[in-house]
Amino acid sequence: MVDPNAIPESPVDEQPTIGLIGMGAMGRMYAKYLSDGGWKKIHVCDIPSKYEQLKEEYRDTPGITVVQDGHRVSRAADFIMYSVEAEYIDRVVAEYGPSTKVGAIVSGQTSVKAPEKEAFEKHLPEDVHIVSCHSLHGPTVSPHGQPLVLIQHRAPDWALALVEHIFAPLRSRYVYLSYTDHDLVTANTQAVTHAAFLSMGTAWASAKSYPWESAPYVGGIENVKVNIMLRIYSNMWHVYAGLAILNPSAGEMIGQYARSATELFKLMLGADEGALRERVYRARDQVFGGDYEETKTGDTPMANGKTRAPILLSEDILDRFSLAAPPSPTSTRPRSPKAKANSHLSLLAMVDCWAQLRIQPYTHLELAATPVFRMWIGVAEYLFRSPPRLSAALNAALYDVTHRSDDLEFVVAARGWAQCVRFGSFELYRERFEETAGFFAGRFEDATRVGGAMIKAIMESSSES
Numbered sequence: 330m331v332d333p334n335a336i337p338e339s340p341v342d343e344q345p346t347i348g349l350i351g352m353g354a355m356g357r358m359y360a361k362y363l364s365d366g367g368w369k370k371i372h373v374c375d376i377p378s379k380y381e382q383l384k385e386e387y388r389d390t391p392g393i394t395v396v397q398d399g400h401r402v403s404r405a406a407d408f409i410m411y412s413v414e415a416e417y418i419d420r421v422v423a424e425y426g427p428s429t430k431v432g433a434i435v436s437g438q439t440s441v442k443a444p445e446k447e448a449f450e451k452h453l454p455e456d457v458h459i460v461s462c463h464s465l466h467g468p469t470v471s472p473h474g475q476p477l478v479l480i481q482h483r484a485p486d487w488a489l490a491l492v493e494h495i496f497a498p499l500r501s502r503y504v505y506l507s508y509t510d511h512d513l514v515t516a517n518t519q520a521v522t523h524a525a526f527l528s529m530g531t532a533w534a535s536a537k538s539y540p541w542e543s544a545p546y547v548g549g550i551e552n553v554k555v556n557i558m559l560r561i562y563s564n565m566w567h568v569y570a571g572l573a574i575l576n577p578s579a580g581e582m583i584g585q586y587a588r589s590a591t592e593l594f595k596l597m598l599g600a601d602e603g604a605l606r607e608r609v610y611r612a613r614d615q616v617f618g619g620d621y622e623e624t625k626t627g628d629t630p631m632a633n634g635k636t637r638a639p640i641l642l643s644e645d646i647l648d649r650f651s652l653a654a655p656p657s658p659t660s661t662r663p664r665s666p667k668a669k670a671n672s673h674l675s676l677l678a679m680v681d682c683w684a685q686l687r688i689q690p691y692t693h694l695e696l697a698a699t700p701v702f703r704m705w706i707g708v709a710e711y712l713f714r715s716p717p718r719l720s721a722a723l724n725a726a727l728y729d730v731t732h733r734s735d736d737l738e739f740v741v742a743a744r745g746w747a748q749c750v751r752f753g754s755f756e757l758y759r760e761r762f763e764e765t766a767g768f769f770a771g772r773f774e775d776a777t778r779v780g781g782a783m784i785k786a787i788m789e790s791s792s793e794s
């Protein structure tokens with residue numbers, strides 16, 4: 330529960346009025362935690378046509394008052410958070426921003442901050458403060474211990490302290506960034522990671538192949554790839570479109586990912602083993618350090634001379650999180666088709682891309698990683714920190730032609746996503762996203778359950794280490 334005695338020096342009451350504009354997945358998550366945490370004056374709204382339905386839904390929730398629109402929220406609240414689609418932030422702030430109460434603090438939950446900053450600076454009155462935020466996790470992940478970015482943009486220290494206090498019930502880990510650094514970090518971590526998973530999904534859907542039924546993609550780290558891919562496609566397209574298309578740094582990074590996939594694939598096609606190994610090992614040394622073979626435990630050496638334990642769990646444990654059909658009690662067949670070496674083009678391209686862009690993923694991991702980014706580094710280190718695994722992947726990539734058609738689909742998909750982001754078309758993005766999502770939709774429910782349990786197990790094990 331909130332301790333009113335802990336409220337910092339500020340001109341607002343012990344129980345500030347909190348306003349939430351946009352009651353989609355994130356607005357609802359905040360409403361729940363803030364209400365459970367003991368805040369008693371939370372005014373919320375979505376678009377006016379949802380007023381009656383929202384009012385009914387929150388009738389018995391302590392502390393929550395549903396109002397018709399953002400004007401009513403803005404007039405009453407000491408702290409207001411916009412949780413609307415990034416694409417619409419300018420329009421929504423233009424409409425409600427001028428109604429903001431004098432001296433209030435305004436925040437935004439958008440995943441990309443450049444348009445939010447512009448909208449706030451353009452449409453908010455001079456006499457209100459701006460302290461923005463961004464929870465670096467999806468609405469179904471517990472916020473406890475997850476990074477929550479706070480951006481003290483145009484605000485005195487008491488305003489930042491009050492926002493920290495209001496968000497205390499989330500029990501998140503505050504990360505302090507500027508608007509500009511936020512977009513740089515999330516382009517490195519989220520946008521390019523999503524490009525990899527979106528491309529995997531599109532490649533499998535184009536090949537009309539469910540990966541959990543196909544030998545190279547079953548078991549161990551393949552389960553991580555498949556579960557995260559499905560998790561992304563079961564979320565809302567606009568979240569990914571916004572953070573890729575509207576982030577000024579994301580297009581270049583996603584473009585590099587597609588270039589890395591293309592160039593590596595050409596080396597594979599030409600069976601240019603020397604050049605492929607040279608390029609991949611150089612990227613590995615740059616991203617994971619050069620002394621990987623010396624750590625017998627499989628730990629990763631860090632720039633500060635220490636080592637860190639691997640992010641992922643053992644293959645056997647990861648095997649539990651499969652979407653493949655369980656064996657029947659009488660069956661003598663193995664639980665799933667036997668795994669076979671994979672060329673891992675999506676991962677080779679990721680590490681090459683990090684190296685080309687001089688991105689140090691471990692630096693981001695410590696500071697501001699989403700669960701998805703953490704898993705993705707985990708998968709990459711699992712492959713790259715093991716010389717035999719990496720070598721087997723390179724052999725498969727060069728000499729096992731059965732991977733060629735999937736790798737070709739992957740390159741086409743990665744190029745398509747990069748072009749779509751470069752063109753900046755939300756409509757094209759939506760169509761591409763929904764087409765692939767439609768192919769997998771039948772498994773979203775299972776994927777949410779299995780993927781959620783997998784993320785929980787991995788997060789718990791990495792916080793213990």
Ligand SMILES: NC(=O)C1=CN([C@@H]2O[C@H](COP(=O)(O)OP(=O)(O)OC[C@H]3O[C@@H](n4cnc5c(N)ncnc54)[C@H](OP(=O)(O)O)[C@@H]3O)[C@@H](O)[C@H]2O)C=CC1
Nearest residue numbers: 351352353354355375376412413414415438439440466467
């Ligand atoms: N989902 C995620 O994993 C995360 C999302 N975010 C960010 O949070 C923001 C919200 O995302 P999320 O909650 O997932 O998306 P949702 O689509 O679930 O929620 C957005 C809500 O805002 C409503 N809205 C749009 N215009 C207005 C308006 N004028 N007045 C009031 N409400 C309005 C939308 O209505 P309608 O549907 O009718 O347009 C919708 O209900 C986005 O900017 C996203 O990038 C941040 C972290 C994680």
Ligand SMILES: O=C(O)C(=O)Cc1ccc(O)cc1
Nearest residue numbers: 440465466467519699700701
């Ligand atoms: O972890 C991820 O990358 C997700 O896919 C969930 C997500 C999406 C958007 C955000 O702004 C924050 C987290």
